[in-house]
Amino acid sequence: MLKQSIENLGNRTIQGVWRIGFAARFFVAVLLHSGTAFRRFGLTIREMYFTGVLSLIIILVSGLFVGMVLGLQGYETLQTYGSEEALGVLVALSLVRELGPVVAALLFASRAGSAITAEIGLMKATEQLSAMEMMAVDPIARVVAPRFWAGVISMPLLAALFSAMGIFGGYLVGVQLIGVDEGAFWSQMKSAVDFEEDILNGVIKSVVFGIAITTIALFEGYDAPPTAEGVSGATTRTVVTSSLAVLALDFVLTAFMFRGLG
Amino acid sequence: MQHDTLVEIEDVVFGYGDRPVLKGINLTARRGQVIAIMGSSGCGKTTLLRLIGGQIRPGEGHVRVAGESLGELDQAGLYRLRRKMGMLFQFGALFTDMTVFDNVAFQLREHTDLPEDAIRDLVLMKLHAVGLRGAAHLMPAELSGGMARRVALARAIALEPMLMMYDEPFAGLDPISLGVTGNLIRRLTDTLGLTSVVVTHDVQESLKIVDYVYFVSEGMIVAEGTADEIRASDLPYVHQFVHGEPDGPVPFHYPAPPYAEDLQLGGASA
Numbered sequence A: 001m002l003k004q005s006i007e008n009l010g011n012r013t014i015q016g017v018w019r020i021g022f023a024a025r026f027f028v029a030v031l032l033h034s035g036t037a038f039r040r041f042g043l044t045i046r047e048m049y050f051t052g053v054l055s056l057i058i059i060l061v062s063g064l065f066v067g068m069v070l071g072l073q074g075y076e077t078l079q080t081y082g083s084e085e086a087l088g089v090l091v092a093l094s095l096v097r098e099l100g101p102v103v104a105a106l107l108f109a110s111r112a113g114s115a116i117t118a119e120i121g122l123m124k125a126t127e128q129l130s131a132m133e134m135m136a137v138d139p140i141a142r143v144v145a146p147r148f149w150a151g152v153i154s155m156p157l158l159a160a161l162f163s164a165m166g167i168f169g170g171y172l173v174g175v176q177l178i179g180v181d182e183g184a185f186w187s188q189m190k191s192a193v194d195f196e197e198d199i200l201n202g203v204i205k206s207v208v209f210g211i212a213i214t215t216i217a218l219f220e221g222y223d224a225p226p227t228a229e230g231v232s233g234a235t236t237r238t239v240v241t242s243s244l245a246v247l248a249l250d251f252v253l254t255a256f257m258f259r260g261l262g
Numbered sequence B: 001m002q003h004d005t006l007v008e009i010e011d012v013v014f015g016y017g018d019r020p021v022l023k024g025i026n027l028t029a030r031r032g033q034v035i036a037i038m039g040s041s042g043c044g045k046t047t048l049l050r051l052i053g054g055q056i057r058p059g060e061g062h063v064r065v066a067g068e069s070l071g072e073l074d075q076a077g078l079y080r081l082r083r084k085m086g087m088l089f090q091f092g093a094l095f096t097d098m099t100v101f102d103n104v105a106f107q108l109r110e111h112t113d114l115p116e117d118a119i120r121d122l123v124l125m126k127l128h129a130v131g132l133r134g135a136a137h138l139m140p141a142e143l144s145g146g147m148a149r150r151v152a153l154a155r156a157i158a159l160e161p162m163l164m165m166y167d168e169p170f171a172g173l174d175p176i177s178l179g180v181t182g183n184l185i186r187r188l189t190d191t192l193g194l195t196s197v198v199v200t201h202d203v204q205e206s207l208k209i210v211d212y213v214y215f216v217s218e219g220m221i222v223a224e225g226t227a228d229e230i231r232a233s234d235l236p237y238v239h240q241f242v243h244g245e246p247d248g249p250v251p252f253h254y255p256a257p258p259y260a261e262d263l264q265l266g267g268a269s270a
């Protein structure tokens, strides 16, 4: 009984490590076969439409609401210290450093990541990938790599739009609704937000998240058992795994960016 | 090796994991022939095609296509050879995000620098050959199963391969599409100078069009011959297969413990 459960645990661990190994090899293969994605950049642009443009609505609306909530909550707290003019700083820094990259990545994982996994999984299940191989076209180069680069390019753009909408939401609530001084709101924000420290680090974060999410989504789809259950299971795993990966990576990156090297 | 042999499979052994599927297969296809590989579902027919296409490598033995041993080619060599092969997948495997036209144009756009109006002419010619020129603008989801397979056939012959492989081209077709597909395979083979390998369990339809037949059972070739030899064969397995008898060397029942024992009749409890 005990022996059995220890054996099971061991087996699962070994399988998990194998899978990480496969995923890493897959990642390297995608990088090595990326030539087509750049030489025929139209392929990548097309995928940017499907992953990026079609995620726009959810990103913009969520950004607006998150910013509005930040405005409300931030005002409450700042007011008790008599510094409600710093509302612009609070909203902008929270968004650019953390909420923009992280929340946009979580939304991207569930909107675009799941779609990528389902699409690749179905292409595999219906033998479209095998057919491509038989036509002497490498599916990693033709199908996978353009989606990878489309995701990596889209992610920071989406995060930036999320932050912009959020700042606008904070402005709506803070300045227009509550009546914080407009000049102070913007000027304090401008002087407090540092390009390298805040904006560049935020962009680096979202590029890393973009790499993680698209790699997981593509690998899960490519590796899915070619059945209906296989594809649906893979889609769920994409959302769970990539969300956890985003949060874990965020902690590590934040530790390096704003503590360790600061 | 004879000059007119295109595909040669020699003592091939293959298994998925440690489960053997093929246990020593020998077969050859000569240029210009239509050969059929027959056998019941799950006997390893698709596996054989994937070996010829180089998607999997034999555990033992050799697979040679046009004199090149597939086991020894690197990826570039394999892809070079595959440009001269076409494969018709069981359900067509059309790219669902492209129109019929773009599906057929796929290889032309990937592998040639032809201008778009030349591609247009070639695609329409191939679609015309399978009778679906009028369907060029449709999406794969709008096609019936038989039509999808014909489009897939047009796509597979777009670069005029020397070898065509068909995986169960007759499965799930109505009687009319069945005849159409059979004739198409024979006609394309003759007019384009192809060699065709047809994997099927549809005996009646394929015996009408093939030059030579191999029967696979339990990982071995159990019978071979021309269509007439197969029809006249009195080997029990071939006889059962050709005449569609439910019981024979291939039993109706999957191996199981004795029926009475399973239903717990009599015995210990009484």
Ligand SMILES: Nc1ncnc2c1ncn2[C@@H]1O[C@H](COP(=O)(O)OP(=O)(O)O)[C@@H](O)[C@H]1O
Residues within 6 Å of the ligand: B016, B021, B039, B040, B041, B042, B043, B044, B045, B046, B047, B048
């Ligand atoms: N990728 C695979 N992994 C493991 N087993 C497989 C795989 N593909 C096929 N098989 C098994 O190998 C046997 C032969 O399969 P296949 O060649 O598809 O048979 P057929 O095409 O004659 O119906 C079947 O029992 C099948 O379950």
Ligand SMILES: [Mg+2]
Residues within 6 Å of the ligand: B042, B045, B046, B047, B167, B168
């Ligand atoms: Mg099969």
